Amino acid sequence: MKIGITCYPTYGGSGVVATELGIELAARGHQVHFITSSQPFRLTGREANIHFHEVSVSTYPLFEYPPYDLALATRMAEVADFYALDLLHVHYAIPHSVSALLASEMIESHSVPARRRRLPFITTLHGTDITLVGLDPSYLPITRFGIERSHGVTAISAHLRERTREAFHIDGEIEVIRNFVNCDLYVRRPDLVAEMRPRFAEPGEHLLVHLSNFRPVKRVLDVIAVFARVAQTIPARLMLIGDGPDRSSAEQLALRYGVQDRIHFLGKQDNVHDLLPVADLMLMPSEMESFGLAALEAMACGVPAIATRVGGVPELIEDKQNGFLFEVGDVDGMAASAIDVLRNPSRLEVISQAARRTAQEQFCATRIIPLYEEYYRRVLERNA
Structure with missing residues (x-):
């Protein structure tokens, strides 16, 4: 055609x-x-x-x-x-x-x-x-x-x-x-992860990621709030991929929380398929998502998402099976969930495998x- x-x-x-x-x-x-x-x-x-x-x-x-x-x-x-x-x-x-x-x-x-x-x-x-x-x-x-x-x-x-x-x-x-998602492109390659992860996190640190266009509906300020709570409890860093109107506000909030030196503001990136597999968890606290493409791309890389129970997201994420779902604005709940699963490597591995399997079986x-x-x-x- x-x-x-x-x-x-x-x-x-x-x-x-x-x-x-x-x-x-x-x-x-x-x-x-x-x-x-x-x-x-x-x-x-x-x-x-x-x-x-x-x-x-x-x-x-x-x-x-x-x-x-x-x-x-x-x-x-x-x-x-x-x-x-x-x-x-x-x-x-x-x-x-x-x-x-x-x-x-x-x-x-x-x-x-x-x-x-x-x-x-x-x-x-x-x-x-x-x-x-x-x-x-x-x-x-x-x-x-x-x-x-x-x-x-x-x-x-x-x-x-x-x-x-x-x-x-x-x-x-x-x-x-x-x-x-192209499941052959969005996939965790251990050799690439081993090469790239040291750029963003030290050994023993956990790495979270957020990917969006930084519009208010994406609630990037909630991302900062969740990460600040996580970073106060366990060693962690955050990759922010994207740019948009709320970037300046996010930077200011990171300063107020005192976590600016633990956040990588990467701006717009073409190679997100190389960056996503480096992370352990994705944060997607959006006010509305008709589907949640960023979460799917992360899931294909074996990176489960902590997301909000809005729009079409429940058609992609099954709570506590291949990711986690919370109400909009529940930054305490999201942070507690992130801390809990990051402290439990075996549980994180099970959910990561389920996330990848969902992408392969339903959304490739x-x-x-x-x-x-x-x-x-x-x-x-x-x-x-």
Whole structure:
């Protein structure tokens, strides 16, 4: 198949999933065309069967804000026409689904009759496009319209599917296809861990990790609070991978707790698959997670997560089996759990193995990508 993929090419979960999906599809022989404002950060530009098409937005004095959604629709239609794409797959509803709708209608009403055809598009819902931005009164009607006019809709968790139906009164099909991880890439390699761990922790110290875009919903300040309690009790250090609006506040809180010299602020990293296996535990105290991709990536590396019982996280983590679940804001409970399991190496090993097994048996790319391929075929057959 020839597939056009549009996403936000940033460090957010939707962009990561879309990019990894394109990489996996290309590896399976499909021709993948990324149509985005810049090259997705996880692409190297050397992947076979992957093409990148930049969306450029003209600036004009009349426009207070450049009309990116219209430029995107135009570029989608151009790429679909030139490369004879079979379908478009857009990630994050706003504004990508509406741009795809415009592109689809442009192709169907092509000025050259011989080139008129159907161009189905699929919208994948990722979370805040539904639970936060999409519920804004300014965007709710257009978000609902884009979803309803999509030829196919998927959600990354059953929780998100139900939230979408309740909030937008969507009665049509929403296929649940959960996030995935490349289990061959995200894996604990003892030799690599032995090489890299001394950079972040001394012998006898425990190492915790947090990975996010440091937005308020990720509650990175709770990460600092949990770690400070852990570090007061047992020797420990913390890796913070990512960046965002709450980084400065996190640094200030670390200073107040007096743990700034035990925290590695690593910023945005492309090689998280090398960093995650070095840790013992992940902290993910988010206020909302539609799935919890960061936790899945850690679990695939044999690093269980201490997380919050929100959104789609319970579809990934089974409390006290392959990780730990707490209520939002329960920093004392999270810290006590971390201390308890870190002091018990045999229990930590059992839970680490269960975390890895969950990733392998339920969320590996080899299991999830065929679900997308089958869904593409169903949408194409319905719209032949």
